[in-house]
Amino acid sequence: MYYIHSEKKNIWTLDSKGELLLTIMSSLAQEESRSISENCTWGQRKRFADGKVTVPFKRFLGYDCGLDGTLVVTPEQAVTIKRIYSMFLQ
Structure with missing residues (x-):
């Protein structure tokens, strides 16, 4: 016991x-x-x-935090994101 x-x-x-x-x-x-x-x-x-919306910007590919806390597209990373979606759709 x-x-x-x-x-x-x-x-x-x-x-x-x-x-x-x-x-x-x-x-x-x-x-x-x-x-x-x-x-x-x-x-x-x-x-x-x-x-x-709470976004983990350090690990969020394609966006950064804007001055007012909103999502801002990161142009260099946007190319990678577009490629990922393009490959997925193929």
Whole structure:
């Protein structure tokens, strides 16, 4: 039989009190994780609705960040992008 002992919180899973405490704590952690996930998803959807798209410009081929944060075509890289699409369509 396996058990868990938390010295910091003084929880032993060998007794029913420890099992209950661990179950409650894990439920709270799960709910907090779900809440954070929902908030992040809501934030992304809100930014999309407002027309604010987050782009990783350092790894985004063909575009750079303009002065106002919008996408600006990089002419040198645009040639590569056009070639990639052309090859894909062939």
